[in-house]
Amino acid sequence: MSKIKVLIVDDSALMRRVISDMLSEENDIEVIGTARNGDELLKKIDLHKPDIITLDIEMPVMDGIMTLKEMKRQNINIPTIVLSSVSQKGTALTMECLHLGAFDFLPKPSGAISLDLAKVKDDLVQKVRTAFGKKIYKNNETTRVTMSNNSVKRNKIANNRIDAVVIGASTGGPKALYNVITKLPGNLGVPVFVVQHMPVGFTKAFADRLNSNSNMTVLEATDGQVYERNVVYVAPGGYHMEVANDKKIHLNTEPSIWGVRPAVDKLFISASKVFGQNIVSAVLTGMGRDGANGTEIIKNGGGITISEDESTCVIYGMPKATYETGKVDIVLPIDKIADEIVKIVENGRR
Numbered sequence: 092m093s094k095i096k097v098l099i100v101d102d103s104a105l106m107r108r109v110i111s112d113m114l115s116e117e118n119d120i121e122v123i124g125t126a127r128n129g130d131e132l133l134k135k136i137d138l139h140k141p142d143i144i145t146l147d148i149e150m151p152v153m154d155g156i157m158t159l160k161e162m163k164r165q166n167i168n169i170p171t172i173v174l175s176s177v178s179q180k181g182t183a184l185t186m187e188c189l190h191l192g193a194f195d196f197l198p199k200p201s202g203a204i205s206l207d208l209a210k211v212k213d214d215l216v217q218k219v220r221t222a223f224g225k226k227i228y229k230n231n232e233t234t235r236v237t238m239s240n241n242s243v244k245r246n247k248i249a250n251n252r253i254d255a256v257v258i259g260a261s262t263g264g265p266k267a268l269y270n271v272i273t274k275l276p277g278n279l280g281v282p283v284f285v286v287q288h289m290p291v292g293f294t295k296a297f298a299d300r301l302n303s304n305s306n307m308t309v310l311e312a313t314d315g316q317v318y319e320r321n322v323v324y325v326a327p328g329g330y331h332m333e334v335a336n337d338k339k340i341h342l343n344t345e346p347s348i349w350g351v352r353p354a355v356d357k358l359f360i361s362a363s364k365v366f367g368q369n370i371v372s373a374v375l376t377g378m379g380r381d382g383a384n385g386t387e388i389i390k391n392g393g394g395i396t397i398s399e400d401e402s403t404c405v406i407y408g409m410p411k412a413t414y415e416t417g418k419v420d421i422v423l424p425i426d427k428i429a430d431e432i433v434k435i436v437e438n439g440r441r
Contacts, residue, residue, distance in 0.1 A: 094121040095223045098141035100132045100158070101125075101174070102150040110145060110174075113212045120219060129158025136167060143222050144171045145215075146193070148184045156184065159191040170194040170222035172215070182296035189265040190300075194222045194405070198290050221262065221378060225406060251395060252439040254369040255281050255334075256432055257362045259355025259385070261288040261377025263405025265297060267425050268375065269304070272323055274429035277306035281436060283323040284312075284334065284362065286355045288377065291329040298325040314342040326353035333361035349381045355409070359385025368393025371435050373428055376404040380412035390418035395435055400424045 097114055099122060101107045111122045124139040126132040130153040132144065148155035155173060162169070173196040175185040185196050195218050197211055256279075260268055264287045275283070289297060295311045301323065302309035310316075312324040312332055317339055326332035330342040331353050341361075348354035355374065359382060362370055372389045374382040376399055390396045396419050398410040403425040413419055423431055 094119055095219060096121055096123045096140070096142045097145060097219060098123060098132065098135065098139055098143075099125045099145050100127075100129065100150070100155075101145075101147040102127050103147075106147070106174075110215075113215065114219065117216055120216070127152075129153030129155065129161065132158060133161060133165075133167075136169070141169060143219050144169050145219075146171050146173050146188075148173060148175055148181065148188060155188055156191065159188055159193060163192055170225060172197060172218050172222060174199055177290075177292040179296070182293045183300070185293060186265065186296050186300045190269065192266075194218075194225070195262055196293075198292065221406065250438045251393070251435075252369050253281055253371055253395075253436045255362060255366045256283040256371050256373070256436070257285075257359055257385075257389075258283065258373045258375065259286045259359065259377070259382040259409065260375035261351075261379065261381065261406070261409055263376035264288065267399065267403075267405075269301060270425050271373070271375070271429045271432070272301050272307065272309065273305045275305070275307050275323075276433065277321060279307060279433065279436060280320055280440070282318045282320055283307065284318075284326075284332065284340075284358055285323060286326045286332060286353045286358045288351050288353070288381070289328045291327075294325055294328045298323075301325070312340045312342065314340065316340045326358065328353070331357040333357055334365050335361065336365055349379050351379075351381060355382035356385040360388050363389045363392045363394060366394070369439075370394040371397065371432060373397040373399070373432065374410050374413040375399045375425065375428075376406055377409035378406045379408050382409050383412040383416050386413045387416045387418045390416075390420070395420050397421045397423060397428060397431060399428065 099110050107125045114120045115122050128150040146155050171193045173188045173193045175181050175196050177198050298309050298311040307323050309323040311327050333341045386396050398413045398419045400422050401407045
């Protein structure tokens, strides 16, 4: 079996060696080259033909942002995993990288030179394998089934009054959520609650980026916060987010579900108890099955459920698991989900 070919980009020789050693320990991964900056990477791509790139953000000559822009300009579609610091500047730059098309990111535990990078080795290896699986999948169109072409399940939707919208996403979610949230009107008339699988320290930068580009106010949620209409609340990394009948947001550090915290199911299930049939949910791109159980409970309670179509998912895991519950009303590509949410909310007002 051929190995996954990885090219490592980092201006630190020590970091290049640490990352290379970690990945090379895996039987199915081969580090086929390194580069000190984006300019060097672009010169080596044709020679090495990597399957995956790991990319530092802050580098001289050509940094990660400039590199991703140039890759986009040259139509170089190689899955790229960004390694990021957890500084305020680093988290903001990471959000920009995801917006520019990076597949995913991994925080360096202790800054630019992370001698303890081994702490996140398992995460890095998993992301490399996931990105490679996506690359193979994308290049093998014969295996793909696009729901929107032949099996959209659009039940007759009752004109429920909608009191809340809940959305969950994982890998590929930041860009997908940007697509949805920035299209919602400032006077939507209901609160929107969002769970995006993201490490501690990054959700504030994510919420700030959405807020600066959206008609609605977007906030990283805080414990005990009274939720209001026309505000989007993003679950902070490391905390489950739930809503309750006291009209407040409650955060907790209860055990992870499906290996993640925050978990989409935690939000969806709590919201179903509060809003009953007066809720619409959406599960977007992501790995695993978080959100499927919550969707089932929302639908059984009379709510309206949406999942992202396979054709626009970065990873068709969570939407697939959700769809397979048989409890999804509407399947749509990402660029049509915001309009559908608005339509459902407006129908409920008539």
